[in-house]
Amino acid sequence: MFRLAATGSQDFQMRSPKIKTMTTTRERALALAQRFRKVYPDAHCELDFTNPLQLLIATILSAQCTDKRVNMVTPALFKKYPDARAFAKARPATFENEIRSTGFFRSKTRSILGACQAIVSKHAGKVPNSMEELCALPGVGRKTANVVLGNAFEKNEGIVVDTHVIRLSQRFRLTKNSDAEKIERDLMKIVPRRDWTLWSHWLIWHGRRRCFARKPDCVNCEVFALCPSGRIFLRTGEAKKA
Numbered sequence: 001m002f003r004l005a006a007t008g009s010q011d012f013q014m015r016s017p018k019i020k021t022m023t024t025t026r027e028r029a030l031a032l033a034q035r036f037r038k039v040y041p042d043a044h045c046e047l048d049f050t051n052p053l054q055l056l057i058a059t060i061l062s063a064q065c066t067d068k069r070v071n072m073v074t075p076a077l078f079k080k081y082p083d084a085r086a087f088a089k090a091r092p093a094t095f096e097n098e099i100r101s102t103g104f105f106r107s108k109t110r111s112i113l114g115a116c117q118a119i120v121s122k123h124a125g126k127v128p129n130s131m132e133e134l135c136a137l138p139g140v141g142r143k144t145a146n147v148v149l150g151n152a153f154e155k156n157e158g159i160v161v162d163t164h165v166i167r168l169s170q171r172f173r174l175t176k177n178s179d180a181e182k183i184e185r186d187l188m189k190i191v192p193r194r195d196w197t198l199w200s201h202w203l204i205w206h207g208r209r210r211c212f213a214r215k216p217d218c219v220n221c222e223v224f225a226l227c228p229s230g231r232i233f234l235r236t237g238e239a240k241k242a
C-alpha cells in the first residue's frame, strides 16, 4: 500500500513539473521568511511618519527618490500642513518649491494636492483604509496603497513590490515575471499572508545592505544557502569579491 502511494506521488511529480516547482518555490519562500525574521528582527518602513496621511504623502514623495531625502523634506512639510485640509488648500507653485529636492516635483505636487482634495471631499479628511478607496485617490497606485495599508493600518492586503523586491524575487527565483503586479501575485501565492508587509521590508533591507543591484555581497550573505543565484554570481564574477 505504502509502495503504491509513494510510486504514485513520484509519477505525479514527474508528470507535473509545475506543481513540483511551486512546492519548491513555496518552501524556499518559507525558509527565507524564517531566516529573514532572525537576520532583520527590526525591519520596518524607513520613511518617517506618525499617521496614515503623513505616510501617504511620504510614499508619494519617495518615488524615484531615497527615503533619506524624503525624511529630510517631510518634517517642515508636516509642520506647515498638519492635515489633509491644509494640504488640499496649498498653492501648487509654493508646494512645488517645498518638495523640489525629491525630484518629479510637478507630478508629485499634483498627486499629493489632488489626493488630499479627494480625502477632504470624499472621506471627511481621513485617509481611507481599503485598497479600492486608496487606489481611487489621484496619484495613488497599488504600491502606495500597499505601503499605507500595511504600515499605517497594519492590514496585509498585498505586497509592496519596488525595485529591490523585483530584483531579489528574481534572484531567489520566486518569480519569472518582471512586471510588478505579476510579481506581487506570484509572491502572494507563496508568502504567508501574515508576513506580506514584513516580506517587503526584509527584501528592501537586504537589497540595501547586501544584495545590491551591482556587485551583490554574496560572500557575506546571510541567505546564501537559500539563494539559487549566489553561487552563479560568485562563479561568473558578478558578485563583489571577498
Ligand code: SF4
Residues within 6 Å of the ligand: 171, 210, 211, 212, 216, 217, 218, 219, 221, 222, 223, 224, 227, 228, 229, 230, 231, 233, 239
Ligand atoms: S546570495 Fe547573493 S544574490 Fe543571493 S541574496 Fe545573497 S547577495 Fe543576493
